[in-house]
Amino acid sequence: MGELKISGYGDNLTINGIRIGDLSPAEHEAIELEKGGQNYSPLENVVVSSVQDSSTLICRKPDPDGVKAYIEEELLDGLCCYSAVNQGQLNKTIVDAVVAHLQNERIPTVPRSIRHKYMAAFLLAATAITKMDKVVPKVAGVEAPELMAKLSRRWGYRVKGIPANEAIIVVAADNFHGRSLFAVSASTDPSSRDDFGPFLPGIEAVPFNDIDALEKLFKEKGDRIASFIVEPIQGEAGVILPDPDYHPRVEALCKQYNILYCVDEVQTGFGRTGAHFAHQLYGVKPDLMACGKAAGGGIMPVSFVAGRREVIDVLTPGSEGSTFGGFPLASVTAVFSIKAMVDEHLADNARKMGHRLLGHFESIRVDFPDKIKEGRGAGLLTAFEMFNKPGLDGHKVSLKLLENGIYAKETHKTTVRLAPALTITEAGIDHIGDSIRKVIRDL
Numbered sequence: 001m002g003e004l005k006i007s008g009y010g011d012n013l014t015i016n017g018i019r020i021g022d023l024s025p026a027e028h029e030a031i032e033l034e035k036g037g038q039n040y041s042p043l044e045n046v047v048v049s050s051v052q053d054s055s056t057l058i059c060r061k062p063d064p065d066g067v068k069a070y071i072e073e074e075l076l077d078g079l080c081c082y083s084a085v086n087q088g089q090l091n092k093t094i095v096d097a098v099v100a101h102l103q104n105e106r107i108p109t110v111p112r113s114i115r116h117k118y119m120a121a122f123l124l125a126a127t128a129i130t131k132m133d134k135v136v137p138k139v140a141g142v143e144a145p146e147l148m149a150k151l152s153r154r155w156g157y158r159v160k161g162i163p164a165n166e167a168i169i170v171v172a173a174d175n176f177h178g179r180s181l182f183a184v185s186a187s188t189d190p191s192s193r194d195d196f197g198p199f200l201p202g203i204e205a206v207p208f209n210d211i212d213a214l215e216k217l218f219k220e221k222g223d224r225i226a227s228f229i230v231e232p233i234q235g236e237a238g239v240i241l242p243d244p245d246y247h248p249r250v251e252a253l254c255k256q257y258n259i260l261y262c263v264d265e266v267q268t269g270f271g272r273t274g275a276h277f278a279h280q281l282y283g284v285k286p287d288l289m290a291c292g293k294a295a296g297g298g299i300m301p302v303s304f305v306a307g308r309r310e311v312i313d314v315l316t317p318g319s320e321g322s323t324f325g326g327f328p329l330a331s332v333t334a335v336f337s338i339k340a341m342v343d344e345h346l347a348d349n350a351r352k353m354g355h356r357l358l359g360h361f362e363s364i365r366v367d368f369p370d371k372i373k374e375g376r377g378a379g380l381l382t383a384f385e386m387f388n389k390p391g392l393d394g395h396k397v398s399l400k401l402l403e404n405g406i407y408a409k410e411t412h413k414t415t416v417r418l419a420p421a422l423t424i425t426e427a428g429i430d431h432i433g434d435s436i437r438k439v440i441r442d443l
């Protein structure tokens, strides 16, 4: 085995003689192609090297003069890690707490088989903010809907009385719940399913926002259906908002058929849509809710399921677990991610700034009615959609926005999502709006 030598920090970090600070964007790409799995296609010719403030990334790009390995430019982060950084990059409340925790408290990791004093803090904060009875911590976003599926099945057998191994979980078509085998079994997107079968049985999909299809399925198979798992607003599908009465009607149907109403708020939660949690926009109360992403404030992965006592209580010792779910550092990170959201009134700012951004979309649509089909969103989970015509291409728009100092990415061929940090100011929103206008004008 060859020897491995690692030295330095930051740009001086050097692995076997390769100093990270010397690599050009093309060399980064070459290493990723050579040494990494090809499950992403990042934007070309741009490498993030640090963050400047809550909404600004410092990026390395090829030197137009070809002299240096790269030049550095500012980029306004219009995506904030798909809503993982709602509180803004390096949010001071969270960073101070984490640094103090590591330096002064000195309790990074202990397993769940022994109590630690921050679990109580996490449970108190998470139940208070979600207004739910109980919370179970996990790590990655995908683990939260995965756990909702397990909880649904066990509740179905032990409480509802569904015959063994016959439970059905209903999902919405075009959903996104992550990449686990449950999530891809629930997915209707061929690109996340192809050649990953056989898939989990007992999952059925109905169209999103189609209450009649849901009712038909509940009528046919309701005695075997344990839950309906749905995103309040479909994020990855392209920011698809349901009719205002969809969720209240889903909630009523679920009650009528004794079926758990489970929302996946991994992307819509933590202030993103202008409420602490998007289901609150519709005045409903789910039985279970999956949270992730901004639950860790962009500092560390934290996810959890919050829910009704009767459902969470189907878990018994040994039936579920996670080494890093709720470990001390994650518990503290989550508590202060919640505190930042509340103290900084991030949901309010998301509502106001989202309104302003939608105003930009609308005025661009009015000026370019042959190009822009619509702008839509809730709070700062927004997207604009172009007509499906030659020349109107979401990827091309993302690249052009990059040239104008904005990082955004298409969700589909014609749809571009904008979901900046909830700390963004009016000036930041206007910069995004003006840049989109310029790009659309020149298309």
Ligand SMILES: Cc1ncc(COP(=O)(O)O)c(C=O)c1O
Pocket: 082, 140, 141, 142, 143, 145, 176, 177, 178, 179, 231, 235, 236, 264, 265, 266, 267, 268, 292, 293
């Ligand atoms: C609604 C929803 N659920 C689950 C996930 C998966 O989260 P993660 O990528 O952190 O596993 C995502 C990610 O985008 C999501 O949008």
